[in-house]
Amino acid sequence: MRGFYSNFRELQLNEQEGQDYQITASRNWHRVLIIAPHGGKIEYYTSQIAKWIAGEEFAWYSFEGIINGDNRRLHITSHNFDEPIVLQALQEADTVVTIHGLKNSIEEFLMIGGLDSTFGTELRVALQHHGFIVKESKQGYRGERVTNICNRGCTGKGIQLEISFALRKRIFEDAECRIQFIDKIRTLIKGRIIRG
Numbered sequence: 001m002r003g004f005y006s007n008f009r010e011l012q013l014n015e016q017e018g019q020d021y022q023i024t025a026s027r028n029w030h031r032v033l034i035i036a037p038h039g040g041k042i043e044y045y046t047s048q049i050a051k052w053i054a055g056e057e058f059a060w061y062s063f064e065g066i067i068n069g070d071n072r073r074l075h076i077t078s079h080n081f082d083e084p085i086v087l088q089a090l091q092e093a094d095t096v097v098t099i100h101g102l103k104n105s106i107e108e109f110l111m112i113g114g115l116d117s118t119f120g121t122e123l124r125v126a127l128q129h130h131g132f133i134v135k136e137s138k139q140g141y142r143g144e145r146v147t148n149i150c151n152r153g154c155t156g157k158g159i160q161l162e163i164s165f166a167l168r169k170r171i172f173e174d175a176e177c178r179i180q181f182i183d184k185i186r187t188l189i190k191g192r193i194i195r196g
């Protein structure tokens, strides 16, 4: 999806914080950072999913559209997303996962992108093992640009999860599915921290 604004500064000059958008984040930063750059009403449920993955111990950040009506103009393309608070948080993060939404409201699936292909493969295998459908990332959804927000942590490579609307809704409404999905991702992240 092409962004309406080409960077955060441009958005900030045209939109009202607290009325059109809001930024929320965990109290402390952590080496693990889960980001919803298109949260709130821009890509529904992504803020909530990011917070669930972060839980109590990891850091999270959420940029949220709160307009009554169409929030699409608040969508800053991932490789242009340069909001200063999250850029600062990224300096301390070596494991970065961004949560996005794909429109599909019929099929429950996700696509895994980002430059951390090792972690991406681990995630794909684990989620598939638990019955989740992981599709090959299409062109434009691979999160391969170095300036993609998922790749701007200290290692220069992160993970981007593009989750269909149907699967996001399921995760939100079905507690069993949610536990499977969230716990699996959290367990893998913890494993990476232990391995260093």
Ligand SMILES: [Zn+2]
Pocket (backbone or CB within 6 Å): 037, 038, 043, 099, 100, 101
């Ligand atoms: Zn997105």
